[in-house]
Each structure stands twice: as C-alpha cells, then as structure tokens.
Amino acid sequence: MAGVKLFGCWYSPFSRRVEMALKLKGVEYEYIEEDLSNKSPLLLKYNPIYKKVPVLLHNDKPIAESSVIIEYIDETWEGPSILPKDPYERAMARFWVKFIDEKCAVAMWKACSSSGEEGEKAKEEAAQLLKFLEEELKDKKFFGGDNIGLVDISANFIGYWFGIVQELKGLELLTKEKYPNFCEWxxxxxxxxxxxxxxxxxxKMIEIFKALA
Ligand SMILES: N[C@@H](CCC(=O)N[C@@H](CS)C(=O)NCC(=O)O)C(=O)O
Known part of the structure; x- marks a missing residue:
C-alpha cells in the first residue's frame, strides 16, 4: 500500500518492533533514520508530545508509540495476525506488553545503569519481575504460542538488547540457571x-552502547 513511512532509529528496540510488525505483514515502507541527538523537524511535527521514535506515517497521518502503531498495522493490513483473535487473549497480550514496558524493562535498565544500593535494589526487583515472564513461558515456545506475536516482538529489548548490556557490564541477572524457560525463549x-x-x-550494538555510555 502506498504512503507508508517509518521514522526510526536503528538501535532503538521500539523502532525495531515496528519494523518487525511491518515486515511480518509484508508491508512496503520507506524508512527514515533519525539522529536522536538532532531530531528532524518532521519527527517533532509528527510526534510533538513525546518527540520520540518510532513514528509511522500512513497516507500522511502520523501514529506514535510502538504498541499503538503495531495494533494499527495489525488492523490495517492482511497477513499473519500479530495480536490474538480471542478478546481475552488480546487483552492478556496487551497486559504483558504493558508489564514489559512499564515494569520489567524499566527495572532491568536501572539494574544495568545504577550502582551501589540503588543498583542492588533494581537488580532484586528485576529478578523478581523476570520470574513472571519465566512462568508465562512455562508451556510455550513463544509468548504468542507456536508463532511470534505482539508480546514476543515487544520483549525484544529483554531478549536481545539486555543480553548485550548484561555481557558488557558483567552482570549475571538473566541466566539459564535462574530462568530456563525465558532463556530458551x-x-x-x-x-x-x-x-x-x-x-x-x-x-554495532556494542559500539553504540559504549558511545552512549
Ligand atoms: N513508549 C515509546 C518509547 C519510544 C522511545 O523511548 N524511543 C527512544 C529511542 S529507543 C527515543 O526516541 N528517544 C529520544 C528521546 O528520548 O529524546 C514507544 O513505545 O514507542
């Protein structure tokens, strides 16, 4: 379909979520890389509230916030479903994404970036929160069941980005011994x-993490 543009940033897990959703659906789009230290006037125009990537522009109408964008993509284009069809399952998928974004990823990022007593507290909190994801994956290959779905796409930070930071920082928060189901996922x-x-x-991620640090 004509007129699909994505304002993103290559190392942003949120941008990558949206790219994955577009690609899962087979949507052709133009990708515009943003420099987050010097945001373009277009990004600021299309996302004046948060001023963040990703922003999807469809037929000149902007949509911000990765979860909102992914739901829009799922509802707009044919192709494999990203959210479950069953209303209860859909609600649960949204619940887990909210949990990942607002609780888990926040605590995990804090665990990596703080030191001393604050760092220890964040590690403890992250360790507790990860247990919920461990339990959720008890009998499943993916959060979405047999196929990758909304929660899998949204857990990309924990599944990939965090692993690299953990290695760089020499942390042992997410290990096979403590979270076998999650590590299998x-x-x-x-x-x-x-x-x-x-x-x-x-x-490239290691380079950018070092540069951002
Ligand atoms: N809740 C947003 C988070 C997006 C976000 O944090 N984007 C970051 C890149 S990873 C950003 O644009 N940061 C620029 C800034 O904060 O100034 C979403 O899900 O899209």
Missing amino acids: VDEYINNNFVKENLPLKD
Missing part, C-alpha cells in the same frame, strides 16, 4: 530467521 527468538534478519548486529 531468547534462543528461539534471536535464532529465528525472521527475527535474526531484523535485529541490529551485535558488534
């Missing part, structure tokens, strides 16, 4: 051919 996810093609290269 990580293996399945990052080695899935479709996902692999849509993740930034590890070496």
Whole structure:
C-alpha cells in the first residue's frame, strides 16, 4: 500500500518492533533514520508530545508509540495476525506488553545503569519481575504460542538488547540457571530467521552502547 513511512532509529528496540510488525505483514515502507541527538523537524511535527521514535506515517497521518502503531498495522493490513483473535487473549497480550514496558524493562535498565544500593535494589526487583515472564513461558515456545506475536516482538529489548548490556557490564541477572524457560525463549527468538534478519548486529550494538555510555 502506498504512503507508508517509518521514522526510526536503528538501535532503538521500539523502532525495531515496528519494523518487525511491518515486515511480518509484508508491508512496503520507506524508512527514515533519525539522529536522536538532532531530531528532524518532521519527527517533532509528527510526534510533538513525546518527540520520540518510532513514528509511522500512513497516507500522511502520523501514529506514535510502538504498541499503538503495531495494533494499527495489525488492523490495517492482511497477513499473519500479530495480536490474538480471542478478546481475552488480546487483552492478556496487551497486559504483558504493558508489564514489559512499564515494569520489567524499566527495572532491568536501572539494574544495568545504577550502582551501589540503588543498583542492588533494581537488580532484586528485576529478578523478581523476570520470574513472571519465566512462568508465562512455562508451556510455550513463544509468548504468542507456536508463532511470534505482539508480546514476543515487544520483549525484544529483554531478549536481545539486555543480553548485550548484561555481557558488557558483567552482570549475571538473566541466566539459564535462574530462568530456563525465558532463556530458551531468547534462543528461539534471536535464532529465528525472521527475527535474526531484523535485529541490529551485535558488534554495532556494542559500539553504540559504549558511545552512549
Ligand atoms: N513508549 C515509546 C518509547 C519510544 C522511545 O523511548 N524511543 C527512544 C529511542 S529507543 C527515543 O526516541 N528517544 C529520544 C528521546 O528520548 O529524546 C514507544 O513505545 O514507542
């Protein structure tokens, strides 16, 4: 369909979520890379409230916030469903994305970036929160069941980005011993051919993490 543009940033897990959703649906789009230290006037115009990537522009109408964009993509284009069809399952998928974004990823990022007592507290909190995801994956290959769905796409930060930061910082928060189901999901996810093609290269991620630090 004509007129699809994505304002993104290559190392942003949120941008990558949207790219994955577009690619899962087979939507052709123009990608516009943003420099987050010098945001373009167009990004500020299309996302004046948050001023963040990703922003999807469809037929000149902007949509911001990765979860909102992914739901829009799922409802607008044919192709494999990203959200479950069943209303209860859909609600639960939204619940887990909210949990990942507002609780889990926040605590995990804090665990990596704080030190001292604050860092220890964040590690403890992240460890507790990860147990919920571990339990959720008890009998499943993906959060979406047999196929990758909304929650898998949204857990990309924990599955890929966090692993690299953890390695760089020498942390042992997310390990096979403590979270076997979750780590199995990580293996399945990052080695899935479709996902692999849509993740930034590890070496480039290491460079950018070092530069941002
Ligand atoms: N809740 C937003 C988060 C997006 C976000 O944090 N984007 C970051 C890049 S990873 C950004 O644009 N940061 C620029 C800034 O904060 O100034 C979403 O889900 O889209």
